[in-house]
Amino acid sequence: MHLTPEEKKMLDGEYGEGVALAMRVQVALGEAFDAERMVPITRAHVALSNQEADLWFVERLVRGGARCRIPPTVNPGFSLSCFRNAPDLTRDDISIMERTHAAYKAIGATLTYSCTPYLADNIPLPGEVVAFSESSATPYVNSVWGARSNRESAQSALCAAVTGRVPEYGFLLPEKRKGQVLVEVEAEMKDDFDYQLLGYAAPKKIGALVPVFTGLPKNPTPEALMNLGAQLNTAGAVSIYHIVGVTPEAPTLEAAFGGDTPASRAVITRKDLDDIHKSISLPGGKIDFAMFGCPHFTLRQVRDIARILEGRTLKAELWVLTSFTTKELARRTGLLDIIEKAGGHIVEDTCIDQPCWRHLEGKVGVTDSPKCAYYARRRGMEFVLRPLSECVEAAVKGEVS
């Protein structure tokens, strides 16, 4: 692939071994996907994970003198201020989080610790070339904002932030963003939870093709679109979708397919949504806790919880994961107070897939997010999946029907 003199300097180590390593990764990606050149990025989001491999790599870049040309926002690990003294955590857990914080600070990242940067701190314009990792983030910036990102991994997005460049291939090219499969949604979308089920059900029918949805309402909430993308990219590897009449690259069916004929067609009925719901959820019964915020909850979702909890007392633990800015807004608007008085918690900077939840191992939770259930299974939690309001009622009663 063609490299500019500046890119050659990076690759040859003139900016240090850290930059050279980041460039080697970018060049290998370019070689693997037949990119002809690198293009500059203006934003990045790194799915920091606070796991050993992630820490090892960022520390190696820092030791090699790398600093981000494009300061990326970053995913959550766990909040040291909330969990430092929690019995769940070992000294090693605390140490990894402290070192992760130090390394990402040193490399020049913007320490947002949120998995929903596309709603607040890192919003691209249409056509902007960006490098976003994180399974809910890549589909959102591609599909809803019309920006251009490939399905970056945490490591490749960090390399892009360091070099300020990405190889030009895949979803950076208009040709590759066109719809490939028509998905006719016959099920009526009753609430944001139905978008979770739609996102989880679709990949089984369409594989990794670019879907174009028809039959969906014209005014979805941001949360519905967040849910749709998060689940499409968890159950499958779908990092861009179009909704006719809703998303910017799909004003019409013809535009969504870029003049091509759909390669295939799928239909999604209420039965499909009900079947996937049954297949990923435990049956109802007693629950030990409620977990929300995978992806991080918005203020509207926090408000929905507070409305139900006002003046009531929880029987089960209730955790709401969100960004530090949303938590602060919840504090100012009184929502935090309502939720805490009921016995619930709002936690900033924290992901479900972290060691701070060890006390929930072997327990049964309720959540509105299939992605939450999918990742938390690794940590020994099982879930009943329900729409948000039913989950909150379940946490008040300690059981779910």
Next chain:
Amino acid sequence: MANHDAARNRDAANIGTVTVGAADVSAAVGAAAVSFTCHPISRGVASGEALISRDDICFYLTDPETGVVIEKGHSLEGKSVAGKILIFPGGKGSSVVQADGLYQLMLRGNAPKAMIIKNPDTVLVATAIIMEIPLVDRVDEGFYAAVKDGDRVRVDAEEGRLIMGG
């Protein structure tokens, strides 16, 4: 999985660099050697025994202490990827678990020596470069027709060649 995580956490403090994929050039060169073309993605040279997977691989679902694939129903279930020339369609799983899985194998010297794939993805490519494991794709179809488990294969990801036998 809980024990698996605990093992990881115990080792968290001892993170260091381990060299993998050391070249063993002499062993694969011989009179009957057959060479096939391939496309290098992560450079380097390695040789060892071939291990063929019909299924995509998530390295998180291997035992880091032995390299044995623990994923139920996987075509490699019960077999070890440690030190092998691993031939598989592609990777699967989130970037977090895939990178961490390969890293845990590498720390214990149980990573594959080289990887031969059909479908590259960003996670596998970035991880191979970072961990200095030779990775190639676009292999001459004749190689797939000829290779069997246990065959000695030399991956030359500098020159873009796979050499069998000899």
